[in-house]
Amino acid sequence: MCGIVGAKGLVDAGLLKKMKSSIRHRGPDQQGSYIDGKVMLGHQRLSILDLTEKGRQPMGDAEGRVHVVFNGEIYNYRTLKKELESDGYRFTSNSDTEVLVHGYKQWGESLPAKLDGDFGFAIWDSDQSRLMLARDPMGVVPLYYTQTSGAFLFASEIKALLAYEGVKRQLSPEALREYLCFRYPVGPRTLFEGIYKVQPGEMILVDERIRKKTFWNLQYEEKDITETQAVASVRRLVQESVQKRLQSDVPLGVYLSGGLDSSFVAACANTSGPVHTFSVLFGEDDETPYVDEMVNHIQSHHTYLRVDPDRYALLGQVAWHLDEPPADIAALPTYLMAQVTKPHASVVLTGDGGDEVFGGYTRYQRLLQIKAGKSVLKAGSTVAKHFLPKPIHTRLNDATSATNDWDLMLAYAATFSESERREWMENGTHPSIMPPDYLGSLSFPNKMYAWDVKTLLPDDYLMKVNKSSMAHAVEPRVPLLDMALVRYTAQLPTRFKATMWDTKIIQRKAMKGLVPDMIIKRQKRGFVVPISRWMKEGLREFAEPFFDSLAKRSYFKKDLVQRFLKSFGRHPAYDARQFWTLLGFEIWHQTFLDPDTPRPLKI
Numbered sequence: 001m002c003g004i005v006g007a008k009g010l011v012d013a014g015l016l017k018k019m020k021s022s023i024r025h026r027g028p029d030q031q032g033s034y035i036d037g038k039v040m041l042g043h044q045r046l047s048i049l050d051l052t053e054k055g056r057q058p059m060g061d062a063e064g065r066v067h068v069v070f071n072g073e074i075y076n077y078r079t080l081k082k083e084l085e086s087d088g089y090r091f092t093s094n095s096d097t098e099v100l101v102h103g104y105k106q107w108g109e110s111l112p113a114k115l116d117g118d119f120g121f122a123i124w125d126s127d128q129s130r131l132m133l134a135r136d137p138m139g140v141v142p143l144y145y146t147q148t149s150g151a152f153l154f155a156s157e158i159k160a161l162l163a164y165e166g167v168k169r170q171l172s173p174e175a176l177r178e179y180l181c182f183r184y185p186v187g188p189r190t191l192f193e194g195i196y197k198v199q200p201g202e203m204i205l206v207d208e209r210i211r212k213k214t215f216w217n218l219q220y221e222e223k224d225i226t227e228t229q230a231v232a233s234v235r236r237l238v239q240e241s242v243q244k245r246l247q248s249d250v251p252l253g254v255y256l257s258g259g260l261d262s263s264f265v266a267a268c269a270n271t272s273g274p275v276h277t278f279s280v281l282f283g284e285d286d287e288t289p290y291v292d293e294m295v296n297h298i299q300s301h302h303t304y305l306r307v308d309p310d311r312y313a314l315l316g317q318v319a320w321h322l323d324e325p326p327a328d329i330a331a332l333p334t335y336l337m338a339q340v341t342k343p344h345a346s347v348v349l350t351g352d353g354g355d356e357v358f359g360g361y362t363r364y365q366r367l368l369q370i371k372a373g374k375s376v377l378k379a380g381s382t383v384a385k386h387f388l389p390k391p392i393h394t395r396l397n398d399a400t401s402a403t404n405d406w407d408l409m410l411a412y413a414a415t416f417s418e419s420e421r422r423e424w425m426e427n428g429t430h431p432s433i434m435p436p437d438y439l440g441s442l443s444f445p446n447k448m449y450a451w452d453v454k455t456l457l458p459d460d461y462l463m464k465v466n467k468s469s470m471a472h473a474v475e476p477r478v479p480l481l482d483m484a485l486v487r488y489t490a491q492l493p494t495r496f497k498a499t500m501w502d503t504k505i506i507q508r509k510a511m512k513g514l515v516p517d518m519i520i521k522r523q524k525r526g527f528v529v530p531i532s533r534w535m536k537e538g539l540r541e542f543a544e545p546f547f548d549s550l551a552k553r554s555y556f557k558k559d560l561v562q563r564f565l566k567s568f569g570r571h572p573a574y575d576a577r578q579f580w581t582l583l584g585f586e587i588w589h590q591t592f593l594d595p596d597t598p599r600p601l602k603i
Contacts (some may be wrong), residue, residue, distance in 0.1 A: 001141065001466070001475040002027040002057070002157045003044040004069040005123055008131045008206055010151035012097040016040045018163040023156055025321070034067050035074045039124045039131060043069045045471050048248055048347060048597070054093035059523035060103050065127050068104070070097045071156050072141045073477070078116065089579070098199070104132075113215040114205050115342055116483060118246075120198065122154055131206040137216035138353075138481045139187075139200030139458025142466055146195045152206050157467065158195055158323035162598050168194065169593050176555065178272035180416040180424070181433055183327040183581050191324050191588070200458045216483070218453065221484040222490045227506070230496055233488060233548040234510040241482035242268035245349055253278050253345035255337065256302070256342055256412040258290025260360070260504060260519065261351025265479050267514040269349060270298040276345065280305045280337040290519055297516050305340040312542045315584075316601035319591050321471040327415075327577075328460060334468040340474045352479035356452040357489050358507040359497025362523075367412055368500045370399050371444060394419070395574075403442050406435040409451065415577045424556050445494035445589075453486065540565070542603075543583055550586040 003026030007017040016033055020042040024031070027044030034041040043057040049137050059069040074080070077096035080103060085091065089102040096117075103111045104123050118145035123132045130360040135143045144153040148166045152600055155161050162169060162381040175185035187195040194336065198204055200218035224235075242265055246252065254266045256277040270276045277300040279291045289303075295302040315516055318326045343347060357359050402408035410433070411417065422430045438454060439447045462478070469476045479485075489497075496506035508520050543565060551561040564582070590602045 001044050001048075001073070001118075001470060002071045003142075003160075004038065004042065004071045004120065004122060004468075005153075005155040005382075006041040006069060006124075006131075007123075007151055007153040008039045009165075010153065011035055011040050013040070015164055016042045019155060019160040022052040022160045022163050023211065025473060026156060028473050030056055032057050034060070034069075036126065038126075039130060041069045041122065041124060045097035045473060048073065048250055048345065048475060055095035055097065057097060059095070059097050059101055063107065066101055066104055067124045067126075067127065068097060068100045068121060070100055070119065070121040071143075072117055072121070072136065073245075073247075073475075074099060074115050074117040074119060075247070076116040080310075092147065092585075109203070109213070113562070118477070120156060129207055131597075132197055132203055133206075134203040134215070135198040135200060137483055138219070138462070138477055138478075139480065140462050141464065142463055143198040143203065144190065144195055147210070148194070152210070154198075154364070157321075158190060158192060159320070159592075159598060160331075161195060162592070164345075166493060169598070170194070171237060171555075171589075171593065177421060177425070177430065178327070178433060179327070179585070180581065181410065181414045181419050182456075182460070183415050183577065184324065184456075184463075186436075187459050192592075208305040217451075218486060218490055220442055220450050220490045222443070222446070222493050225492060225496075227496065227509070230492055230506045231509045234485075234506055234512075237482065237485040237488055238264060238479065238510070239268045239318055241479040241485055242349065244482070245273065245477040246272060247481050248347045250347060251276070251345040252347040252349070253341065254300075254349045255279075255341075255351070256291055256294060256300075257351065258287040258505065258519065259351065260515075260522070261354030261480060263294045263351075263515045263519050264354070264507070264511050265349050265351050266300060267298055267511070268479070270300055274299060274301055276301045276303065278303050278305060278337075278341055278344065278348070280333070281338060290522065293518050295517050296332065303344060305337070305544060312456045312539065313603045315587055317593065318468065318602040319584065319587045321336055321467050323467070323592075324462065325581070325588035327581045327584040328464055329497070329580050331464045331468050334465055335471060336467040338472040338474040338476075342474050347475045347477060348469070349477050349479055350465065351480060352461060352478045353453075353457060353486075354478070354504075354507070356449065356457055357480055357486055358500065359449065359523055360504045360505045360507075361452075361496075361498070362499035362503065363413060363444070363473075365500055365503060367408065367448060368498065370412065371408060372500060378403075395556070406439065407445050409448065415581050423509075424560055426557055427552055445492060445497065447492075449490075449497070451492075455488075457481070476560075543579075546583055546590075550582060553589070 001022035020031055024044050026048045029047040032043045032046035035298050041058045058069050074096040077099045080099045084102045118140035119136045120141040142156055144158050146161050146167055153161050161167050172191055172193040174191045175191045178185045180422055185191055202216055203213050203215055205211045253276040254269050255268050256262050256279050266277055282423045315326055318331050381522050398411035403412050465476050511520050547561055547565045551558045591600045
């Protein structure tokens with residue numbers, strides 16, 4: 001992956017240089033520019049395929065009609081290259097980027113739908129005076145845009161757009177409400193008013209006007225598939241996906257956490273020969289028994305990377321690279337993992353997406369249990385209010401009182417409930433957050449999966465992984481989000497994913513023989529933050545000045561902000577997400593909105 005920037009209707013070589021410089025971390029190997037009278041394109045390259053000068057970007061055709069800047073990987077580029085060569089196109093490099101140049105000339109707007117990969121790119125067609133942006137169907141690669149003063153600007157990261165003084169740095173009130181609920185704004189919004197995300201599977205055409213087109217849309221529709229068929233198909237699709245993602249001209253490795261997803265990926269990667277696996281140990285949640293078991297099973301070349309992070313001081317750097325608040329504390333270990341991996345590998349395969357695709361979260365189990373037993377739980381809630389903490393009891397009551405699937409999902413998963421958002425926000429009215437149209441008439445299980453795959457992943461988790469990794473020029477690849485695999489799992493009967501009693505049912509069966517039973521039978525464990533211990537070790541003192549500053553802002557009621565930190569820690573399991581959401585927002589605000597020029601916050 002790399003970093004791309006550019007603009008239509010604004011030509012300024014000095015600005016282009018600033019935009020590229022702001023994301024140099026994404027591509028430190030090469031840089032390039034293209035400028036004509038109507039458009040400017042910039043590129044920072046992380047060399048992965050064809051390390052020669054022939055792979056340099058922006059890349060154009062021989063006639064000078066088409067120019068491309070590209071971030072990502074096209075896994076079927078060899079197949080497309082052969083097809084284009086048979087139609088008379090001549091290639092001068094082994095880079096997948098050149099497929100976009102000739103592919104656009106051959107297929108035009110149909111090009112994105114023919115691509116199998118993770119991508120964000122811009123194509124300038126000088127004959128048509130048209131700029132085309134496109135983002136991969138799963139939203140693995142970030143791509144942002146804004147329009148101001150007659151100019152259209154785009155970039156891989158928001159900070160590059162902010163290099164232009166004409167882009168105003170203002171908070172979006174609607175995005176803030178979503179952020180308090182989900183810990184991220186829902187695309188196409190960002191926390192910056194007027195700055196938007198290109199949506200997964202979307203292309204944007206910019207000529208005399210701006211047009212948006214969807215070229216790929218995932219449909220959830222259960223089909224009559226037997227367990228035997230599902231096991232064989234899932235295993236084959238994961239193996240094929242992993243093999244596609246092993247293509248690289250630089251050192252490649254696999255993150256191995258000892259969990260189901262990374263172990264599945266590592267086992268499939270190792271079938272082509274011993275792969276280099278990496279585990280990062282933070283000294284707080286030792287997974288080494290599971291990692292050792294997997295390493296011994298597949299006989300991989302393994303490296304343990306030990307880090308002792310300065311947990312708090314790095315949050316300023318993490319916020320800078322994320323462009324939005326570090327509300328998900330897992331962004332910190334991800335950032336550190338990439339930092340210590342870079343000397344060993346520039347490409348890593350990860351297990352991201354497995355929980356959303358195969359039904360791995362305990363949240364799925366709990367919601368199915370609540371939906372099935374609402375009447376019993378509602379009755380029990382009356383008794384529970386006498387011994388449960390008030391905020392936890394209120395949330396339980398909201399869930400058991402929900403009259404529709406969307407309200408049930410929000411009642412269980414929202415960081416700040418609707419009533420809490422109304423209570424906290426200073427500006428009076430607070431419209432409810434409505435469900436997206438794509439949930440439609442889906443079954444309840446598929447509503448959970450569709451929301452997470454189409455929104456949680458691209459708007460939160462994938463951006464966290466991509467930006468935290470690319471901060472150190474490490475390209476993450478996500479085999480469990482291959483389009484063919486995701487399309488197939490969206491057709492599986494939901495009983496093969498999560499039930500009230502189990503999770504990842506079909507995935508565990510598909511892993512049999514590839515992965516030790518010790519790992520297959522283990523339960524889900526994410527990155528565990530020892531919040532109570534951290535509070536004793538200085539987290540409260542670290543957070544106090546940020547909460548003092550937050551209380552002085554106009555967004556939230558001052559007394560609630562001040563009271564929160566004082567009472568924080570009484571109910572760590574409930575309070576932790578709200579704590580990181582508020583702290584992350586203030587760090588972000590001091591990084592991007594307060595200073596005259598956005599800059600990493602020194603903590």
